[in-house]
Amino acid sequence: MLILSPSHYNKIMVSLIMFLLSMASQTLAVNVALSTETDKIALLVLKDKLTNGDPHALSSWNESLHFCAWEGITCSRRHMRVSALQLQNQYWGGTIAPSLGNLTFLRVINLTNINLHGEIPREVGHLKRLQFLGLSNNNLHGEIPIEMINCSSLEVIIMWQNNLTGKVPSWLGSMMQLTHLGLAVNNFVGSIPPSLGNLSSLEALSLGVNHLEGRITPALGRLSNLKFLSLSSNNFSGQVTPSLYNLSNIQVLDFARNHLMGTLLSNIPLAFPNLKMFTCGGNRFIGTFPSSISNLSELQLFDISVNNFHGPISPTLGSLHKLQIFNVGHNRFGNGRDHDLDFLFSLTNCTQLQNLDFYENYLGGVLPDIIGNLSTNLVLLDMALNQISGRIPEGIGKLVNLATLDMEENFLGGTIPDSMGKLKNLGELWLSENKFYGNIPLVIGNLTMLSDVDLSSNEFEGLIPFTLGYCTNMQKFSASENNLSGNIPNQTFGNQQGLIQLLLYSNSFTGPIPSDLGNLNHLSILDLQDNKLIGEIPTRLSACTALTELVLERNSFHGSIPSFLGSLLSLEILDLSNNNFSSTIPHELVNLTFLSMLNVSFNHLYGEVPVGGVFNNVTAISLVGNKDLCGGIPQLNLPACPMLPSQKRSLKKRVILFIAFGGVLISFVAFISIYLFKKKAKNLYTTSLALQYGYVKVSYRELHQATNGFSSSNLVGTGSFGSVYRGILVHFERPVAVKVLNLQTRGASKSFMAECKALGKIKHRNLVSILTCCSSVDYKGNDFKAIVFEFMPNGSLETLLHNAIEDSESTNMSLNLMQRVNIALDIAFALDYLHNGSGEAVVHCDVKPSNVLLDNEVVAHLGDFGLARLIHGDACRSSSNHASSSAIKGTIGYIPPEYGAGSPVSVEGDMYSYGILLLEMITGKKPTDSMFGEGLSLHNFCNMATLDGITEIVDSRLLIPIDHQEGRVTQQQNMEDTIQECLVSFASIGVACSQEFPNQRMSIKDVITELLAIKQKLSC
Template sequence: MVSLIMFLLSIASQTLAVHVALSSETDKIALLALKDKLTNGNHDALPSWNESLHFCEWQGVTCNRRRMRVTALILQNQYWGGTLAPSLGNLTFLKAIFLTNIHLRGEIPREIGHLKRLQILDLKQNNLHGQIPMQMINCSSLYWIILTYNNLTGKVPSWFGSMVQLTHLGIAVNSFVGSIPPSLGNLSSLEQLSLTYNHLGGSITPALGRLSNLNFLALGGNKFSGQVPYSLYNLSNIQVFSVTDNQLVGNTLLLNIPMAFPYLREFTCGGNRFTGTFPSSISNLSELQVFDIGDNGFHGPISPNLGSLHKLQIFFVPFNRFGSGRAYDLDFLFSLVNCTQLQKLVIEENYLGGVLTDTIGNLSNNLDILVMGSNQISGKIPEGIGKLINLKTLGMERNSLEGIIPYSIGKLKNMVRLTLQENKLYGKIPLVIGNLTMLSEVQLYSNKFEGIIPFTLGNCTKMEIFSAHENNLSGNIPNQTFGYQQGLIALSLFSNSFTGLIPSELGNLIHLSVLYLQENKLIGEIPMELSACSALTELVLESNLIHGSIPSFLGSLLSLEILDLSNNNFSSTIPHELVNLKFLSMLNLSFNHLSGEVPEGGVFNNITAISLFRNKDLCGGIPQLNLSACPMLPLQKKHKRSLKKRVILIMAFGGVLISFVAFISIYLFKKKAKKLSTTSLALQYGYVKVSYGELHQATNGFSSSNLVGTGSFGSVYRGNLVHFKRPVAVKVLNLQTHGASKSFMAECKALGKIKHRNLLSILTCCSSVDYNGNDFKAIVFDFMSNGSLETLLHNRIEDSESTNLSLNLMQRVNIALDVAFALDYLHSDLEEAVVHCDIKPSNILVDDEVVAHLGDFGLARLVHGAASRSSSGQATSSTIKGTVGYIPPEYGAGASVSAEGDMYSYGILLLEMLTGKKPTDTMFAEGLSLHNFCNAATLERITEIVDSRLLIPIAKQEGRRVTSQQNMEGTIQECLVSFAKIGIACSEEVPTQRMSIKNVIKELHAIKQKLFL
């Protein structure tokens, strides 16, 4: 009997072992099928998933030790762009799925319903579309469903209400429609519910009031209407309550919140239609950190007893009707002094009156945003403002402030944005403004400032916008002050009393888009140096004393949209070159002394776009101008024939002479080049000389801990050199790589003589031998703390210097502009134009202020004659230049490198920034390319192809308020379409059909303006 039992046990044991083995084999097969779809067939992805390891040891796979079955699948932050295979449903022991930010596309397979043991499903930050499969209802053990940041559609499933184990449900930032199903009220265990930024509407269902364990409720960014149900005030455990950007109404919300939610940490209801007063009971919310009620209809005084909110960080109440224009309106500021963690205080666009006192300087040292514009505040700006040393934004515009700008403002050295316009401020602009070297925007217009512009303003080299129009400023516009601000985009000084010449140094402002100098007393001529301002869209000089001829170079400023030279003393003829300005929509030359024939064509054919009044000696032009016909010159035809012969003779002689000079120049240049040694490069370009030993010490012996990246020709290390106060990047060439030495010379020469805000600055170079006597070559650059654009776009966690920065749409537009500015400089602003030949994300470095710098000039080529960009000015190349995916098609056919080739690569770069997809993605095969993929997307489909991170509304990304959620979504969608069109236009197959870099800058500026507004 015992023997029989032992025999039966043995059989059972063997049967169980066979069953376990078969089950394990099922999991292995399922994983391999999953890998193929997940990685889009990329054999290099998930290298550990092979036969040499047991599948339980594969990356991201966790198994049950006893049964050897897969219980968890965790794969994050990869760029695969694959799909979820139905084989996922065969992993029946799965309890947790974390497949986040791996660019999944396609639909959630219905086979997921086979996973009855599944407890956690996290698929956030992908590109999944379609509806949530109903089969998921079978996953009755689920307690965590996170599907945020995808493109899922349909209605919120009512069957969610039967998943009684759920504690977390997050489906925010998708495209769900309909209303909130009342069945969600059955989820008695639910702790967190996030439905933000979908297209949900109707009333908020009262059934949510039954969720007694709920501590997080986020319903913002939808189209909910009506009142907040009273049943929600039963949710006493709520810590985060957000209903921003909807169409909700009611006048008791603020009154009910303190009593209903005693543990509240974040309360945001901005962008609705709520009304009512500010109750003193808000002070009872001792855990409150974020308070946002902006853009509603709240009124009355702001409670003066907020000092008990010791954890308060954000107090955001703009665009309401608080205050009555009286003295006590600002009393609440006294109580906020006790809120020592306060970071952002925004009270603009209300009716707050009263006088600012030095108490404002006692606010939290953590305060970085203080905005109180568009109120009725009077008095002087207190000296105490200088105590807020961490302020980055100070907004006091459109009030009744008077007096001078206090000297203490010079202590605010972190200031980026200063807006004091439309007040009654007077006195001089203080010299200490030059201490604020981080300034990007300064608005001082419509005040009573007098005196000169302080020369110290030249220290503010990061300035982009400076407006001081409609004041009493006088003297000369300083010649060098604005010349240092090479990133300046808008300069407005009109309606003052400036005298002297237009500064020639304004020609340094190659990014300048708007220049307003009208209604001053400027004299002299328009300086020739302005011809370098190729980004100008608006040039207004009317009502001055400027004389001379209208310069013909204005016709080369192809971005011009508005040109106003009226009410001056211009004489001579109208230059025919103005016909070339295709975007010019307003040309005013009235009230001058112009004579001769009015050109035809371009803007001159649009009678509503031009004004030529009071120029009595003009003739010709289109008939609608009603000018007299120009007199016919005698012997004109004979002169023309004679002139033609002369031109032919001159051109023939000139061609021979130029060829001879070119031959001699090339001979001498080659002879000189042979003598040039790389060891003299540092001296040749004026760099500080560094030795191998210094670089060895600076990088801890080129240790792996200092390694920040590798490239085709070498490795880059972070280091610290005694010659420089800031960290540096040391690019060490791998001289064993073919072409490395040539790359070293090319990069040193290319960067040695060019300087630009958006080019990577070369600090020095070293050509020596290492401690073993081997040749050593290295280039030292500024270190970029945010790494490369490729890292930021694709978040490659294996990069040692990867950051948590997630680029929003505005930041990507700014980076695109930065690279465009760099290309415009390389192609147009140098005696010898430079063709980069390798525009791609890994060659674009981003600093700590998210400013992009184009680097890696190892393939760069010089094109002689920067003034000419025709094919005759192209550089020859015997090999294909660039990186696969970004190389223009004509290079593959043997064409010479050209500026148009760079434009192709730039276009692919823009499309990669838009979609988050590399041009070499495995999805692009059989005739489908990144260009075609984007070109096929219509206005309605744009959200299906873009990086899901770009669908987060800009206002939320940057903490700004918009009045209409629908308008905001429409603006973002419109900007995404415009961005796509630029990338498509730049990456056309035929070089001559590609968009020019100047038009790119113009279009990107337009997108930036829409996003900003």
């Protein structure tokens, strides 16, 4: 038996320990390497799914960098494993790959606002270390996977604004570490699970804007740490459970827009001493005003509107020094007597007050002078639909930040104080249905921000002040049902280019309709009925192509019913009754496909009633009181139209003359054709183009002088077939644009002839007007061809969209959303005219921003008809269209896909190009942008955004910056909601127009209707 000495034994043991440590370290190194490789593989799979395989996305995720240095990745120092994944605010539109579950060291996941779709993978349940999960503002659907119950370390779950469905999981009540649970703005159903009452650490619970129902569970009263509770916009019913009054730490309490009933706790401050925001509007609560809220020193927002509260409003609110919004509208406060408005005295101490709403109650008494002592921060003051009397105090002028003043439907009277002229920020002024009298004050012209004014149903008298013309932002003006008189002044409403509604009915106006109303190309409603107006309908109203309602009944208009009314294709209501019109009914009115009401009764009309359009609907037309009408459809029961003897003789003569001179005419035409065919001098033949369409003839010498010898300083742009110069011609008062064709370019001569031919046959306010053309030789004897147009000082739409200054006089002007909607409408009106309103259908073939030119008033004009095709009737939709050719017509990015496959040009092709143009207008991105390719196009890019995340793709200049200070709710936020809704609608139109298949594309008339609706919404 071998006996080891102690020294030998120690050496052997040391060697053995070193061997074991070496083996362990090698094993640990292998395991670490395997683990990190697992994370890397999982991330690469995740990238492919999140970004839809976009090679340009997450460019740092490559082999040249360790994955811990990749964008959005944080690793733990000890294990070098992924501990945080934060990739918010992107626009990839991908899905969450199941490989996410392999990142088992993850503590933070933030994939907010990256347009995710698909479901939340079950593999998330593998992430037992996960503490923060942020998936909000995406398009995820399906139920929350039950496997997440394993993520017991979760502290924050934020999934609001998705399309998640099913019930709120009851197993969430087992996640004892949760401090924030946000599931608002989804499609959850069922009731609130009582198990949520177990979450003793919960500080914020947001379940608003879902489809939850039933009673609010009493279990929520156990959440002693809760500071934020939002249950708004659901279907909760019954009374508020008393247990909620145990939430002594609550700061935000939101029950708005449910079916709750009962009374509120009288002593709210005792229950909620830290309350900052309280809203229960839009329910069925009853009881009196909780006067104890005056003890809530932190209160910023108080909204109990649209309920059934009654009694007086507490006059002890002056201690609420942080109050910003106070809304008690649409209740039953007050009794129509004095002292109902005493609460206003205390509110003068609330110096932060911005919104004050007490509309639609029973508040009476005289409006106190102290109204002018309210906070100078006040933006909105709404006291409409009450029983308030007295005058508007002079002190109103102190509220210098007031943007909305609504006093309609009260018993107010007196004159409008001149101090109102100090409200320079006032945009909305509603004083209708009161007892105001006197003149509309001249100081109204100081309020240049006014956009919506309603003075109707009062006792105003005198003239419309000329100073109203200074209010150039006006969109709606109503002074109907007053005692106003005199002429409707010229150069007043005509200066208000954005005016949409003008209502002056039931007054005593005299004189004619001002001709400058023809400047109002956005006017939708013009109601002048029941006045003493005379004269004829001015021809310039033909430019008001956006008109939907024209009401002129009960006046003294005379003359003919103008045929141009048939070109106002948006008309829905036309009332010319009870006047002195004496003519036939224009047959052109049958073109008004949207017309649902036509009243021409009680005039002196005669002759045949047209057949077709609105005339085929007996319930939509009124013809009574015109005894000399005949014909029409049988249901009208009018006599047949006789042929008079003179008509018979005239017809006989015309037949004889036609036979006699037919041969001579044919011979003459043949002679002229042969003569022109044999003409050798090109310049004599082509110069006659100018005379053919009635243009002033212009020579090469004149154009050379007008453009400084076609100098580069006069160059304003270049195109496919030539260059455009600015010039001054003696024949015209304004600058002109001279398009000089580069005849060396193939197709330039054909483009010249096509453009002259197209523009010679069509005229419309939204088409670039051709002034003349020139085909001659230059000083070197070379052929020269040029077309002269109106000069558009604001350049092209492309220039303004992409901030490129094309000449020294251009301005880097940023187009706002309303301007872009107006431009889109202008182009739509132009296309509607080309496709449907000019006899022969014209297909433009090259609709794009560089071919849209803007005049001084930023009115859009569609130009460059070098590729245009004239098509007869429905041939534009026929597969055998003879206007097609083997060459693809248009510009890359805007060419419809069917043209590439050899299909003929069509109006649907123009609609595709127009749709791409709209998407470029809203995103600020060209269809040829480098980001598009490999399956992603501008159309697809926007199509995904219309479902969710519109603000992430739009041109940033269209978004309003919002103050996101905690607890701050401003009128600007409401504006942002409206703008986002309009942005989605605008983008949806562009997507609908640029569908792949022609028969799926939106029609131009539907486009006009939708754009007008957007415009109306923006104007409100």
